[in-house]
Amino acid sequence: MTDVRERPELETGVLRGQRVTLRPYNSSFTEDELRRLYRWNRDDEVLRWSGGMPLHMSFAEFKEAFPREQRRRDQQVYVILTETGELIGRLGIFDIETRNRDATLGVVIGEKPYWSQGYGSDAIRTLLRHLFFDQSFETIHLFTYTDNFRAQRAFAKVGFRKVSTRRRFPFGLRFQDELRMEITRDEFERFNGASAPPSTPPAPVPRHGGTRGDGG
Ligand SMILES: CC(C)(COP(=O)(O)OP(=O)(O)OC[C@H]1O[C@@H](n2cnc3c(N)ncnc32)[C@H](O)[C@@H]1OP(=O)(O)O)[C@@H](O)C(=O)NCCC(=O)NCCS
Numbered sequence: 001m002t003d004v005r006e007r008p009e010l011e012t013g014v015l016r017g018q019r020v021t022l023r024p025y026n027s028s029f030t031e032d033e034l035r036r037l038y039r040w041n042r043d044d045e046v047l048r049w050s051g052g053m054p055l056h057m058s059f060a061e062f063k064e065a066f067p068r069e070q071r072r073r074d075q076q077v078y079v080i081l082t083e084t085g086e087l088i089g090r091l092g093i094f095d096i097e098t099r100n101r102d103a104t105l106g107v108v109i110g111e112k113p114y115w116s117q118g119y120g121s122d123a124i125r126t127l128l129r130h131l132f133f134d135q136s137f138e139t140i141h142l143f144t145y146t147d148n149f150r151a152q153r154a155f156a157k158v159g160f161r162k163v164s165t166r167r168r169f170p171f172g173l174r175f176q177d178e179l180r181m182e183i184t185r186d187e188f189e190r191f192n193g194a195s196a197p198p199s200t201p202p203a204p205v206p207r208h209g210g211t212r213g214d215g216g
Pocket of ligand 1: 107119
């Protein structure tokens with residue numbers, strides 16, 4: 001069993017990567033941080049790559065609805081903070097399958113100047129380490145557009161492999177070709193070698209649940 005005194009994040013829920021800190025979604029947010037989340041949900045370029053739907057509500061409405069989003073128990077979401085504590089993105093798992101110990105990963109760096117600087121892959125590696133070694137997940141998969149080469153490179157850097165492609169017809173939109181990528185716990189351990197801490201006994205997987213964007 002991992003000693004929480006050596007891994008303080010197991011007490012607080014905060015996860016630390018090489019450069020990023022992942023803070024649970026149910027933590028408290030400053031006004032500036034909420035404005036960032038709101039802005040990403042209305043940014044065409046971010047939405048184009050992440051596959052999200054634009055948010056049609058005012059900031060005041062978003063702020064009022066946010067606590068409900070934070071309380072959702074069918075997903076595990078974190079915000080991504082840089083070395084200086086700046087909030088630049090969000091990632092999490094959805095469609096959690098308790099029986100198969102599998103879930104769908106979604107990730108977005110909403111602050112575009114931070115793209116391609118290694119924050120995304122560090123954040124994904126940090127979350128996967130937690131899911132595979134502190135929880136009992138066996139596989140994590142994701143969907144990304146076939147032309148999203150930056151995302152595919154970031155996922156490959158963590159050890160995800162390409163599995164299949166499928167054509168989707170999002171409501172009211174042109175069709176999109178999506179690539180499915182997957183990684184197992186063993187593959188993660190082999191690929192990331194010494195950076196993976198010793199496994200802890202499996203904990204129960206949170207219960208089955210819904211979907212969101214961030215996975216396009
Ligand atoms: C996808 C995303 C999370 C990745 O995070 P990131 O911090 O940008 O990724 P990283 O810097 O860790 O890795 C990106 C890699 O892609 C490379 N890259 C960038 N543009 C590329 C391109 N057009 N073709 C191939 N590789 C590219 C980068 O050079 C880097 O590789 P390197 O470290 O070997 O040089 C982030 O870019 C993002 O949020 N994009 C918009 C939303 C999105 O696409 N979400 C994913 C939906 S599945």
